[in-house]
Amino acid sequence: MESLVFLFSFSALGVLYAMNTIPEFQEPYVILEIGVAVLVIVFLFYYLITRGNPPKDILFFVFAEFSFTCVIDLISALEYDGIVSGFMEFYQKTGEPYLGTAYGIMMCYWDGIVHFIMYLMMISRITDRRAYRNLGLFWAGSLCANMSVFITGIVAGNYGSEIRPVFWINFLFLLMPVWGAVSFFTRQKDRPLIGGYNAQHAQSLKLIWRPLDMILVVLLFGAMGFTTIRGLVALDSPLQACSVYLNQYEPYLKDPVGYPRVMMLLLFFYGLPLLGAFVYGLLQPGCTWMSDWTTFFAGVVIQCQWSHIGGSLHSRTAAPFHIPSDVFWTVLAANLLYAAIPVLVALRVHSNPYFFLKIAPFPGQTGLPISEEKDTKYKDK
Structure with missing residues (x-):
């Protein structure tokens, strides 16, 4: 099924080409209606072809639908970068002009490549009736x-006065992952675990005897400091440290397109x-929520940092907002490390x-097992 979805998604090229060559299809409200x-x-196409063997998970239709739009996003980014032409000129003018910002281009690359791959992987797992909860959460x-x-960046930035009718379709692409997140958080875990001897031993160790966890705790504190300083910059804090950071390290945070500021506020208030x-x-044993x-959050940060780093380096970002050359590698390394920390955790x-397990005895057992042979059992879903 994933092969069919992959191939059918590229029919979006025909739709884009037709709309780009027929003037009647290029009016703002007509673009919304066609969209x-x-x-x-x-x-309807995917619903009809799966009627004989309906997918186990209704999110199949979301992933198949979004795979189609991934191709559109990829073509948008490629056309703005001058790699292809003849597909999106109309959309750049009367559709969503903010997609031509550096952030919009990098966002479209992420959606058109990374999300597309994830959709195909999740569709494959749904078709084979395999679990994919962790991939879905990411x-x-x-x-x-x-x-x-x-x-938020569209409304709060300098494109707030250029909102066209097709803008409202974007809320579908916000509501679906929210619905998906709720669905994944409430599902049974892919691999239910029962903590036994090894869990008891691991949870008896102090942080000093867990060097990897100690390093991660230090990195997390560093990430918290980095999040705080950039969040305060986005809030226009008068602190001298914020002014120094903004002017000497990341002037991209004051780019009037609005996306960098919104992103820093998102990470500050929620991240x-x-x-x-x-x-x-990492300090308190038995926090089962850590896995989810x-x-x-790894998905949140790596996407944000991809768009942020790429946007700050892209040629469509005005030169005054680029990373100063004398601190280029320092700032780049800090941003890459910041993206890596949640993934490492x-x-x-x-x-x-x-x-991170709750220690519980096996059914009918009194006390915890005393040998590793009787330890934690894995049960594939």
């Missing part, structure tokens, strides 16, 4: 962050508490989960 009609047709975090910054919670989770929230939680 809605195409989404309905794509849904996707939900990524797309929630993507669309939250995108929609900062989560980073603090992860520190707690670290995965979700998520990998640590999933690769060795004993510290």
Whole structure:
């Protein structure tokens, strides 16, 4: 099924080419009407071809539908960068001109490549009736962050006066990952775990005897400081440290397009508490929520940092907002490390989960097992 979705998604090229060559299709309200009609047709296509063997998960239709739009986003980014032409000129003028910003282009590359790959992987797992909860949480975090910054940045930035009718379709792409996130958080875990001897041993170790966790705690505190300074810059704090950081390190934060400021506020008000919670989770044993929230937040941060770093370096960003050459590698390294920290924490939680389990005896057992042979049992869903 994923092969069919992959191939059918590229039919979006025909739709774009037709709209780009027929003037009647280039009016703002007509673009909205065609956009809605195409989404309905794509849904009906997948609904009809799966009627004989309906997918186990209704999110299949969301992933198949969004795979189609991923191709549109990829073509948009490629056309703005001058790599292809003849598909999106009309949309650049009367559709969504803010997609031509550096942030919009980098966002479209992420959606057209990374999200597209994730959709095909999740469709493959749904078709084969395999679990994909962790991948789904990562996707939900990524797309929630993507669309939250995108929609808010349009309204709050200098494109707020250029909102066209097709803008309202973006709310569908915000609501679907929110719905998906709620669905994944409430589902049974892919691999239910029962903590036994190894879990008891891992949770008896102080932080000083867990060097990897100690390093991650230090990195998380660093990420919290980095989030705080950039959040205060976005809030126009009069602190001298904020002024120095803005002018000498990341002037991109004051780009009038609005996206960098919105992103820093998102990370400040929502990411900062989560980073603090992860520190707690690495100190306090038995925090079973760590596996889900670290995965979700890894998706949030890596998408944000991709768009932020790419936007600050892109040629469409005015020169005064580029990273100063004398601190270029320092700022780039800090941003890359910031993107990596939540991913490293998520990998640590999933690769060795004993510290984050609730210790419970097996059915009918009194006390905890005393040998590793009787330890934690994995049950694939």
